[in-house]
Every structure is written in C-alpha cells, then in structure tokens.
C-alpha cells in the first residue's frame with residue numbers, strides 16, 4: 001500500500017514495472033489506506049487529519065500496546081462518515097517523506113521514529129497485505145498510461161483520487177490510442193501530458209455531474225465487481241451516446257439533449273487533442 005514499494009525495503013515489483021503508490025518525494029497515494037473514504041471532508045480537512053495523526057504518533061512508544069491504543073483513539077476521532085463500507089480507514093496513514101508533506105505509512109520501517117523496524121504487522125490489514133497489495137489501477141493501466149498519470153499530477157490529493165478512477169482513465173487512454181491508431185509508447189509520454197492534464201481537470205470538475213453523485217474518487221479496491229453508489233445510468237438517451245461509458249464513470253446527468261451534446265463535444269475534443277499532440281510531436285523535425 002501507500003509509499004511502500006519505492007522505498008529500498010521494497011516488496012514485489014509493481015505490474016508493468018511502474019508503481020503508482022509513491023513517486024519519489026513528490027507524490028504518493030493513500031487511497032487503499034482509506035484516505036478518501038469519508039464524506040464531506042475537504043482537502044484541508046484531510047491535511048489536518050494527516051498532520052494530527054503524524055504529530056500524535058511521534059509521541060507514541062513503539063510497543064504493541066501503545067500503538068494499538070493510538071489506533072483505537074484515532075478510530076474514535078475519525079471525521080466524516082465512510083463512503084465505502086468495505087474500505088478500512090487506517091489510522092496509521094499520516095504525512096511522511098523528506099518534507100513531511102505527502103501521505104505515507106507511519107508504521108513503515110523508514111518512517112520517522114521507527115528505527116528501521118517494520119510495525120505494519122500491527123495494522124488492520126497486516127504486514128503482508130500492506131507490503132504486497134497492488135490496486136486495480138496497477139493491474140489495469142498500461143505502463144505508459146501510468147507514467148503519464150504520475151508525471152501529470154500536480155499534487156497528492158488529485159493524484160490519489162485519479163488513481164481510484166482507473167476505469168475512467170482506461171477509457172480515456174484506450175480511446176485516445178484508437179484515435180491515434182496505435183498504442184502509446186514511452187517516447188509519446190511527454191507530448192501526451194498537456195492533453196491528459198486537461199482531461200484530468202475536466203474529470204475532477206465535471207460540469208455535468210449528477211448533483212446526487214458523491215463526486216470523483218472510487219472504492220480503491222473496485223476491480224469491476226464492486227459497483228459504487230452513484231453509478232446509475234442517466235436519463236433517456238444517455239445510453240445511446242458513444243460516450244456513455246465515460247458518462248457513467250463521471251456520474252453524469254443531463255438536463256437536456258443539448259447538455260449531453262455539449263458534454264460529448266468536450267470529451268471528443270479532449271481525446272482528439274491527445275492524438276493530435278502525439279502525432280505532432282512525431283512529425284516535429
């Protein structure tokens with residue numbers, strides 16, 4: 001889970017050789033540790049939560065009893081209701097990294113105060129799962145797609161949310177490749193970045209989101225068998241659109257056919273932009 005596999009005490013290699021959990025000291029994801037599994041908690045609220053846990057855990061003696069007592073107390077203080085009942089909100093997710101400003105596991109052997117000892121065996125999921133788990137995004141996104149996702153991300157908050165949206169990202173890249181007429185390769189990645197950034201911004205702030213939809217971010221363990229709430233098809237005509245799979249993932253609802261047409265145009269432009277940018281880069285002298 002979060003931040004584990006880029007550190008020297010690494011577990012198994014990530015599928016495709018590209019990990020999403022941590023990108024050096026710049027980015028990390030804590031989605032499967034339950035970071036986003038709460039309703040009504042803003043980014044500022046998450047920062048406050050991670051900062052508080054980190055500060056509290058600093059003073060916790062590294063004994064099983066004290067660590068367990070810390071966890072029980074943090075569980076009691078959890079803000080917001082869980083959004084996904086089956087996803088545990090691990091109280092050991094705090095801030096780590098050289099700058100102490102990206103999500104990370106407070107029980108990791110390299111986290112502050114642990115003296116190289118791996119305490120993850122004391123967690124809800126246990127040491128093995130925390131070391132070896134790879135979420136669906138790792139398995140379903142191709143290596144170039146994952147590298148583009150990592151390179152495009154401006155901050156950990158949006159990055160972790162997008163990691164959980166692997167089905168939407170898969171749709172975008174697969175359709176982009178179809179328009180390009182071939183698979184994206186490593187040499188295309190830089191050219192693809194601006195188009196992907198624009199798509200990510202659109203997806204995170206989708207103008208046609210159903211007001212009843214909980215917003216971006218999915219069950220981080222969802223591999224297609226666990227449909228989260230808010231995925232109901234939209235009004236009549238929705239399913240006939242060639243972009244219906246996108247609309248579903250984006251939690252769309254359209255007030256009129258004109259609205260739907262505008263959303264289609266937006267996605268169409270976004271996908272064409274990706275293909276055109278990659279082609280242009282190849283044609284450049």
Ligand code: SF4
Pocket residue numbers: 001002003020021022029030031032033133134135136137138163220
């Ligand atoms: S959700 Fe995926 S990328 Fe994020 S920490 Fe878990 S395994 Fe890593």
Ligand code: SF4
Pocket residue numbers: 001002032033090091092093094104105106107108120123124125130
């Ligand atoms: S102990 Fe908690 S924070 Fe650490 S990797 Fe496991 S689930 Fe994530």
